[in-house]
Amino acid sequence: MRKVFVVLVSVLFFVVAFSMTGQDVLDMVKKNYQNVKDEIAVFTLKTVQGKEVQEKKFTIYLYKKTEDEVYAIMRFEKPEADKDLTLLVKGADEIYLYMPAFKTTKRISGAAKNDKFAGSDFTYKDIELVYKVSDKNYNATLTKEDEKNYYLHITHNDKELDFKELDMTIDKKLKIPVYIEFYNWQGEKYKIIDFSEIKNIKGYNVPTRVIANNLSNKSKTEIxxxxVKFDVGIPEKFFSPATISKPVLKF
Known part of the structure; x- marks a missing residue:
């Protein structure tokens, strides 16, 4: 009788454990990200193609209004040619760029989500994946799992995006993506993003080194x-076109 009970418990555990869906996994990641209200982080971005190396430095300010609305301001410090160039993102259709050389702020098309971020192998949509993996347009299927990871296959219905499908690996313990493969609309794998270094900073699991490998032109970008500082009290009103035109960003 005891053996029967043990077998039943084991079967029940297996059924419950494997009853997670792809959307459940994305929701788990989204809930984990929601713990952070706002943050300020400083990044170095290095792009290598052949013998050519480009390096940039920028500060990003993030504010999470709701689980689906994340505002961001990115201001460049280096190189000198890009100093104070500032981007404000308040959604796919509300993107502003401040150009200090002309002292003007202009609204740019939502199609810019496919543009290269600072001339790197990341697009603006890729950058969003660092802090907002869930999207209402995503359809996620849990293809397999092991002791350490969930493996998702993700499709979407946004014809404006460069990628058609993603294969994403989610660390079960950390509850964040650690590896993503991108496939274009012809079904070809063309880019890999590897969250190669993850650290626990003040209770948050944070990717501190992210590498994008472009398989098409054999270039590589590291962020x-x-x-980083979390929950510093950035107000929503800080994220405005008026803010990004100022020489010093204050809130």
């Missing part, structure tokens, strides 16, 4: 986090 390295130099510093």
């Amino acid at each position: 390295i986090m130099e510093d």
Whole structure:
């Protein structure tokens, strides 16, 4: 009788454990991200193609209004040619760019989500995946799991995006993505993003080194986090076109 009970418990555990769906996994990640209200982080971005190396430095300000609305301001410090160039993102259709050389702020098309971020191998949509993996347009299927990871296959209905499908690996313990493969509309794998270094900073699991490998042109971009502060009390009104035109960002 005891053996029967043990077998029944084991079967029940297996059924419950494997009853997680792909959407359940994305929701788990989204809930984990929601713990952070706002943050300020400093990054170095290094792009390598052949013998050519480009390095940039920028500060990003994030504010999470709701689980689906994340505002961001990115201001560049280096190189000198990009100093104070500032981007404000308040959704796919509300993107502003401040150009200090002309002292003007202009609204740019939502199609910019496919544009290269600072000339790197990341697009603006890729950058969003670092802090907002769930999207209402995503359809996620749990293809397999092991002791350490969930493996998702993700499709979407947004024809404006460069990628058609994603294969994403989610760390069960950390509850964040650690590896993503991108497939274009022809079904070809063309880019890999590897969250290669993850650290626990003040209770948050944070990717501190993210590498994008472009399989098409054999270039590589690294984003390295130099510093980060969480829950500093950034107000929503800070994220405005008027803010990004100022020489010093204050809130």
